[in-house]
Amino acid sequence: MNPYLTNLSKERVVTAVLLAAVAAAYIPTTNHVKSFPRPKEVEEINVAVSPAIQIVLSGGDRFLAANLAVFRATIVPIKDLNSVYYPTLAKIQEDASLLNPAQEDNYYIAQGILPWIDEHPTAIRILHRASEARPFDFMPPYFLGFDYMYFESRFEESGRHYKLAADRVSGKNRDALLNNAAKFMEKGDNPANAIQFLDGLIKSTRNKNLQQFLRARIVRLQRLIILRDATAKYTEKYQRPPTQLNDLVESGMLPFIPVDPLGTGYTLDENGVPQIIFHIRRFPKL
Numbered sequence: 001m002n003p004y005l006t007n008l009s010k011e012r013v014v015t016a017v018l019l020a021a022v023a024a025a026y027i028p029t030t031n032h033v034k035s036f037p038r039p040k041e042v043e044e045i046n047v048a049v050s051p052a053i054q055i056v057l058s059g060g061d062r063f064l065a066a067n068l069a070v071f072r073a074t075i076v077p078i079k080d081l082n083s084v085y086y087p088t089l090a091k092i093q094e095d096a097s098l099l100n101p102a103q104e105d106n107y108y109i110a111q112g113i114l115p116w117i118d119e120h121p122t123a124i125r126i127l128h129r130a131s132e133a134r135p136f137d138f139m140p141p142y143f144l145g146f147d148y149m150y151f152e153s154r155f156e157e158s159g160r161h162y163k164l165a166a167d168r169v170s171g172k173n174r175d176a177l178l179n180n181a182a183k184f185m186e187k188g189d190n191p192a193n194a195i196q197f198l199d200g201l202i203k204s205t206r207n208k209n210l211q212q213f214l215r216a217r218i219v220r221l222q223r224l225i226i227l228r229d230a231t232a233k234y235t236e237k238y239q240r241p242p243t244q245l246n247d248l249v250e251s252g253m254l255p256f257i258p259v260d261p262l263g264t265g266y267t268l269d270e271n272g273v274p275q276i277i278f279h280i281r282r283f284p285k286l
Contacts, residue, residue: 045076048091051098066100069093070109078113090119094126101129104137111143120151131164138168142177149184159185159197175207182217187278191221191228216261220276223258227266227274230254241272 049057051065058065073092081089093114096106107130114123124147131140142165149158159181166177178201186194195218202214227245230253235241237251245268248254260266264277 045072045081045085045089045092048088048095051095054095054099062099066096066103066106069096069099070103070106073106074109078117083117086117086119089117090114090122094122097126097129102133103130104134106130107140107143111147115147115151120147123147124152131161136168138165138173138177141165141168145180145184149187155184155186156188156190156193159183159188159194163197163201175205175210178205178210179213182214186217186221186276191225195221219261223260224266224274224276226254226258231268231272231274235272242268243272244268245274 051062054065054069055062058068069092073089073096076089093106093110096103097110100106107126110123110126114120114126124144127140127144127147130137131144134140141161145158145162145165148154148161162177162181162184166174166181169177182198182201185197188194198214198218198221202211205211227248230248231242234248234251234253242248242251245257245266249256257266260276266274267277269275
């Protein structure tokens with residue numbers, strides 16, 4: 001027999017035996033490894049890389065770096081993310097907004113997630129950058145209007161941003177946003193400023209129904225000022241704020257409690273200062 005063929009046959013036999021041995025070891029080893037608890041993908045979100053390094057890793061393309069950062073922020077479902085990583089997620093998205101403030105997906109995702117995991121200040125910063133970088137887009141100021149109202153109770157800021165959003169659209173959407181701007185502006189701490197703001201809104205729309213509604217809001221604010229002036233006099237006279245609005249009538253400060261033209265009414269806050277009754281529906285956190 002040819003010695004070459006004999007050696008080749010031996011090599012094939014050895015190879016076959018080795019492959020069989022590897023397979024025999026691989027299968028139980030694999031099954032054993034599968035039984036171990038595997039780390040979730042959250043490990044991919046526990047470090048925020050600086051924007052400068054991200055640009056270098058993206059070949060000097062900051063827009064590519066921003067896109068990669070946004071992709072990284074979306075690969076882990078929020079339900080699987082440990083709360084200790086929430087600030088890291090927020091940092092990744094804020095860095096993306098620094099790299100490309102006009103990145104649309106980033107501000108949408110930021111608004112959809114960050115405010116609901118106690119990272120609303122970061123979401124607000126991202127939205128401010130997006131609002132400036134996308135002057136044609138009404139959504140960033142619209143989201144800002146909501147966030148300032150809902151998470152920070154900064155109602156005048158809310159009203160101003162709803163007005164900015166309204167200025168970027170037309171038709172019924174504009175009127176709806178103007179109405180929101182009016183509603184939250186009148187909830188602010190300065191009724192006189194709110195009246196001036198609402199007067200400007202009246203001049204900015206041709207919708208007669210909306211104009212009439214805004215005028216009713218102005219009357220409501222004017223009557224709120226009457227209540228606050230009477231409360232100040234009451235507090236000065238009795239060295240304490242009233243405990244209920246009727247105290248103003250019983251003390252002679254007012255002949256009657258003014259009626260809210262919109263029917264919601266007035267109340268006293270915990271410091272005895274008259275306020276318009278205003279309800280905010282609270283949503284659960286993620």
